[in-house]
Amino acid sequence: xxxxxxxxxxxxxxxxxxxxxxxxxxxxxxxxxxxxxxxxxxxxxxxxxxxxxxxxxxxxxxxxxxxxxxxxxxxxxxxxxxxxxxxxxxxxxxxxxxxxxxxxxxxxxxxxxxxxxxxxxxxxxxxxxxxxxxxxxxxxxxxxxxxxxxxxxxxxxxxxxxxxxxxxxxxxxxxxxxxxxxxxxxxxxxxxxxxxxxxxxxxxxxxxxxxxxxxxxxxxxxxxxxxxxxxxxxxxxxxxxxxxxxxxxxxxxxxxxxxxxxxxxxxxxxxxxxxxxxxxxxxxxxxxxxxxxxxxxxxxxxxxxxxxxxxxxxxxxxxxxxxxxxxxxxxxxxxxxx
Numbered sequence: 001x002x003x004x005x006x007x008x009x010x011x012x013x014x015x016x017x018x019x020x021x022x023x024x025x026x027x028x029x030x031x032x033x034x035x036x037x038x039x040x041x042x043x044x045x046x047x048x049x050x051x052x053x054x055x056x057x058x059x060x061x062x063x064x065x066x067x068x069x070x071x072x073x074x075x076x077x078x079x080x081x082x083x084x085x086x087x088x089x090x091x092x093x094x095x096x097x098x099x100x101x102x103x104x105x106x107x108x109x110x111x112x113x114x115x116x117x118x119x120x121x122x123x124x125x126x127x128x129x130x131x132x133x134x135x136x137x138x139x140x141x142x143x144x145x146x147x148x149x150x151x152x153x154x155x156x157x158x159x160x161x162x163x164x165x166x167x168x169x170x171x172x173x174x175x176x177x178x179x180x181x182x183x184x185x186x187x188x189x190x191x192x193x194x195x196x197x198x199x200x201x202x203x204x205x206x207x208x209x210x211x212x213x214x215x216x217x218x219x220x221x222x223x224x225x226x227x228x229x230x231x232x233x234x235x236x237x238x239x240x241x242x243x244x245x246x247x248x249x250x251x252x253x254x255x256x257x258x259x260x261x262x263x264x265x266x267x268x269x270x271x272x273x274x275x276x277x278x279x280x281x282x283x284x285x286x287x288x289x290x291x292x293x294x295x296x297x298x299x300x301x302x303x304x305x306x307x308x309x310x311x312x313x314x315x316x317x318x319x320x321x322x323x324x325x326x327x328x329x330x331x332x333x334x335x336x337x338x
Contacts, residue, residue, distance in 0.1 A: 019211070028256075057120075060090065063101070085110040095142040152180045201231035238252075274298070
């Protein structure tokens with residue numbers, strides 16, 4: 001299909017939904033990524049059309065202690081269409097954390113039952129909860145009783161291929177009053193390797209009434225369409241594919257709204273987005289944290305561009321903000337001259 005060509009969307013499966021007064025007209029969500037999807041990045045995703053965003057994972061124990069880092073991560077909740085994602089294994093602490101985040105302005109709460117990282121699962125949180133369906137159910141019930149805002153759960157297919165139980169967890173979620181679920185179509189044991197098995201989402205979607213969001217290996221228009229067709233999901237959640245490409249949400253929105261494939265971003269347009277992102281990082285973190293945070297985002301933005309390796313090496317040595325801005329400007333100016 002040629003760029004700029006317009007046709008009807010290929011898939012009818014992208015289904016707007018409303019839960020507890022929260023309307024999600026474009027159900028393509030930004031996934032939570034620890035240390036990455038902070039407020040500056042979430043704001044960009046929303047500007048480019050993401051229907052909802054999810055905060056970085058918030059450890060319930062840290063939130064209860066009012067940990068300063070955790071409080072910074074939640075300081076913008078009243079200013080954005082964001083679900084606050086919480087993790088933990090204690091139903092009462094999870095409920096208390098959810099109440100606090102509701103008071104902070106979260107538009108909804110998301111319970112993490114999908115994080116595969118060893119430091120999380122060893123505390124019986126994240127994907128480890130899928131191994132204890134009874135505890136998972138208690139957590140969902142207690143959080144549901146604690147808050148009146150929308151409640152979602154992000155999970156995996158199961159612990160490993162011999163213990164696929166996402167359908168059980170989904171049914172428990174629905175019975176517990178959870179409003180929608182997101183399924184990363186891998187097991188915990190797969191971590192982020194192998195192929196996301198979107199086809200295993202379909203029987204779950206067909207068995208429950210609440211909306212289902214598909215996650216995993218959604219990187220472009222083709223994979224987004226295929227995932228919807230294969231999974232039957234109501235919507236999509238995108239994480240790593242948006243790093244260095246927050247405009248992916250705008251491309252997907254144009255495609256599913258009208259069938260239009262928009263032209264790629266020009267170098268000048270990319271530079272404008274990068275500079276806005278950098279300013280947002282400075283405003284949110286101040287120095288020197290803004291420089292440290294900027295480095296990894298600039299590495300993603302520059303990936304695949306000419307002289308990207310040299311650019312990354314240069315910025316990783318920079319400590320001064322103005323020097324960083326100059327390096328970015330000269331990098332993109334050189335690209336525009338080609």
